[in-house]
Amino acid sequence: DVKVTQSSRYLVKRTGEKVFLECVQDMDHENMFWYRQDPGLGLRLIYFSYDVKMKEKGDIPEGYSVSREKKERFSLILESASTNQTSMYLCASGGDRYIPNTEAFFGQGTRLTVV
Amino acid sequence: SQQGEEDPQALSIQEGENATMNCSYKTSINNLQWYRQNSGRGLVHLILIRSNEREKHSGRLRVTLDTSKKSSSLLITASRAADTASYFCATPSSNTGKLIFGQGTTLQVKP
Numbered sequence: 573d574v575k576v577t578q579s580s581r582y583l584v585k586r587t588g589e590k591v592f593l594e595c596v597q598d599m600d601h602e603n604m605f606w607y608r609q610d611p612g613l614g615l616r617l618i619y620f621s622y623d624v625k626m627k628e629k630g631d632i633p634e635g636y637s638v639s640r641e642k643k644e645r646f647s648l649i650l651e652s653a654s655t656n657q658t659s660m661y662l663c664a665s666g667g668d669r670y671i672p673n674t675e676a677f678f679g680q681g682t683r684l685t686v687v
Numbered sequence: 688s689q690q691g692e693e694d695p696q697a698l699s700i701q702e703g704e705n706a707t708m709n710c711s712y713k714t715s716i717n718n719l720q721w722y723r724q725n726s727g728r729g730l731v732h733l734i735l736i737r738s739n740e741r742e743k744h745s746g747r748l749r750v751t752l753d754t755s756k757k758s759s760s761l762l763i764t765a766s767r768a769a770d771t772a773s774y775f776c777a778t779p780s781s782n783t784g785k786l787i788f789g790q791g792t793t794l795q796v797k798p
Contacts, residue, residue, distance in 0.1 A: 576729075605786060614790030615730075615775065628785065662729055664786070667779075675720060676777070676786055678729035 575599075578663050578679035585686050591650040593682055595663030602668035604646035605676065606630075606638065609660040621646055622668065653686045660684075692789050693776060699795040706763040708792040710776030711756075717779070719752055719759050724773045724791070733761075733774075768798045 579594035597604065603622050607615040607630075617630030619638040627638050635657060639647040646665075650657055660683050666676035694709045712719070718737045722730040736743045736752045736759065743750045749762040763770055775791040 603786075607788070612790070615788040617785065617787060620785045630785070660727075664730070666786070675732035675735055676722075676730075678722075678731070680729045681727070683727075 576663060576665050576677050576679040578661075578682050580682050581680060583682055583684045585650075585653050585684065587654060587686055589650075589653045589686075591653050591684070591686075593648040593650075593661055593663075593684070595646045595648070595665075595679055596644055597646075597665035597677070598644065599665065599677065600643065601665040601677075602643070603666055603676075604640065605664040605666075606636075606646065606648045607662045607664065608632065609662055609681075615662065618648065650684075653684075655686050658684060658686045693774070693792045695792060696790065697793045697795075699797065700766060702766060702768055702796055702798050704766055704796075706766050706770070706794055706796070708761045708774050708794070710759045710761070710789055712759075712776075712778050712789075713757065714778075716754075719750075720777045720779075720786075721748075721750060721759075721761050722775045722777060722788075724775065726772070730775065763794075766794075766796045768796050770794060771796045 576597045585591050606618045609615050616632050621627045621640040637649045662681050663679040664676040667674035720735045721733045724730045734745045736750050747764045752759045773791045773793045775788050777788045779786050
């Protein structure tokens with residue numbers, strides 16, 4: 573079974589803290605994604621990576637950065653957490669840049685609360 | 688920007704009835720995917736339909752695709768209370784594989 577594992581299920585951080593959300597996949601996928609999910613807004617893409625050290629901004633990259641040093645690991649970084657970043661964060665992996673006809677596999681999500 | 692937009696936003700039906708959800712998208716695609724999300728969990732892939740397909744079945748799921756109207760529909764037949772979830776359509780960018788989701792339809796199936 574494909575596994576996408578997010579490091580935390582629930583996280584509470586203080587305003588101004590640097591926050592790391594980790595995601596690991598075991599299927600050798602080239603594509604990995606970070607989404608943010610808020611009520612009424614659906615899933616919004618924050619960043620996308622199609623290879624090690626390669627990344628593309630999604631629709632809402634402001635306030636976030638990412639790191640992909642190894643193929644299996646994709647980290648989302650909140651440089652200085654703010655209360656408006658309180659949300660559910662979902663990591664996914666699937667396919668590669670040139671073969672988009674594949675499904676994405678999701679982690680269980682991290683519910684982040686910034687106080 | 689959202690590539691797919693689902694309609695309706697919320698749907699409530701009785702067990703045994705059929706549920707139909709629609710998805711519209713803006714640009715050309717090579718496939719469209721449907722996902723399900725149980726409350727507070729990650730998404731699970733349900734079905735993928737390629738741009739050269741018009742209809743696809745998987746168990747009680749039936750997906751149609753009309754590329755001329757840039758729309759797709761997901762039909763769940765003989766619904767069960769366990770089908771209660773949110774359903775999302777998603778389309779990959781044709782040149783990068785970036786996967787863009789719609790806002791989803793929340794389905795409630797009453798026992």
